[in-house]
Amino acid sequence: MHLIKKTKNYPLASSSWDFYISTFGTVSILLWLGIFKFTPTEAAAIKPLIAHHPLSFWVYKSLPVQTVSNIVGVAEIAIAILILLSIKLNQLRLYAGIAVCLIFITTLSYLFTTPNMFKNVDGILVTDFFILKDILFLAFGIQLIQSAKNKKS
Numbered sequence: 001m002h003l004i005k006k007t008k009n010y011p012l013a014s015s016s017w018d019f020y021i022s023t024f025g026t027v028s029i030l031l032w033l034g035i036f037k038f039t040p041t042e043a044a045a046i047k048p049l050i051a052h053h054p055l056s057f058w059v060y061k062s063l064p065v066q067t068v069s070n071i072v073g074v075a076e077i078a079i080a081i082l083i084l085l086s087i088k089l090n091q092l093r094l095y096a097g098i099a100v101c102l103i104f105i106t107t108l109s110y111l112f113t114t115p116n117m118f119k120n121v122d123g124i125l126v127t128d129f130f131i132l133k134d135i136l137f138l139a140f141g142i143q144l145i146q147s148a149k150n151k152k153s
Contacts, residue, residue: 019147022140023083026100029137030080037073040066049110079103086144090151097144104134104141 036042043066050056050068059068079099086092111117111131118127 019143022143023087026137026140027080027083029133030076030083030103034073034076034080037069037076043069046072049114052114053106053110054113055106076103083144090148093144093151094148097141097146097148100141100144101138104138107131107134108138 033042037046046069047060047065050072051060063071079096082092082096082099086096108131111127117131118125120126
């Protein structure tokens with residue numbers, strides 16, 4: 001069974017296995033990290049990222065650190081549930097893809113908005129490699145959007 005049809009505009013077909021593995025991986029990470037956001041450790045860990053971002057720096061003036069982290073956690077869990085629902089409800093797939101792209105573009109942008117994210121270690125430029133995994137999740141979000149568009153064709 002192919003989830004994405006072969007067309008002139010999208011030449012690659014997707015087997016159900018690769019889609020479900022990507023879905024399971026993305027949902028697992030979003031749920032796990034979403035739940036972790038409710039801990040003081042993760043709330044403190046994400047504070048510098050959010051505090052230095054040009055779109056979110058203001059939130060700590062209005063809300064406590066844990067509340068901000070909880071909101072992020074709720075968003076991550078909600079997106080994970082949206083992805084799961086989009087497996088059976090194709091009309092949600094476009095929204096799930098957009099949400100996935102937004103969350104992981106935001107996370108990747110922290111690499112460039114947070115001071116000291118890049119360091120020289122033994123002559124090699126390194127960064128927070130945990131954030132770099134979001135490139136793959138961004139690709140999955142794009143796959144969801146493309147899948148939703150192909151379902152409409």
